[in-house]
Amino acid sequence: MEEETxxxxxxxxxxxxxxxxxxxxDKADDFIDExxxxxxKSKAFGEIKDSLNKAEDFVEEKIEDAKKINVKEKLDEFGxxxxxxxxxxxxxxxxFGKKVASKAADKLDDLAEEIRNKTKDKPQPGDPQNDxxx
Numbered sequence: 430m431e432e433e434t435x436x437x438x439x440x441x442x443x444x445x446x447x448x449x450x451x452x453x454x455d456k457a458d459d460f461i462d463e464x465x466x467x468x469x470k471s472k473a474f475g476e477i478k479d480s481l482n483k484a485e486d487f488v489e490e491k492i493e494d495a496k497k498i499n500v501k502e503k504l505d506e507f508g509x510x511x512x513x514x515x516x517x518x519x520x521x522x523x524x525f526g527k528k529v530a531s532k533a534a535d536k537l538d539d540l541a542e543e544i545r546n547k548t549k550d551k552p553q554p555g556d557p558q559n560d561x562x563x
Contacts, residue, residue, distance in 0.1 A: 446548075453544055457537050464533050473525055480518050487511070 468474050491507045 433455060441462065449544060449548065453540065456540060460540070461533060464529065464536075468529055471546070475523065477522050484514055487514075505546065 488511055492513070495504050530550070
């Protein structure tokens with residue numbers, strides 16, 4: 430009777446697509462967090478941040494000058510210069526963001542392809558294509 434009540438240890442079940450997708454999402458999230466940290470520590474990010482801080486200081490200084498002098502020509506000149514500098518910095522920030530996003534997308538594609546290749550070779554239980562009864 431004891432033999433009937435003892436069960437053989439069950440084999441660990443294989444991961445389903447949901448678990449694999451969750452792992453992929455977790456890896457992607459970790460990867461993106463890591464890349465964001467690297468971007469924040471990068472020289473280019475620091476330069477852009479410094480440039481924006483300088484532009485902000487410049488704007489505040491010119492506003493104070495304008496309040497003191499109140500000359501329309503200087504305001505126009507300041508506005509043109511600030512607009513030009515802002516556009517240049519914005520374009521550099523956009524280009525940098527596109528570059529980082531492209532690299533992140535390439536890495537995610539590589540991870541997804543690796544997972545597809547690993548799971549493609551193994552038949553999934555419950556998959557109608559692998560069911561010999563049908």
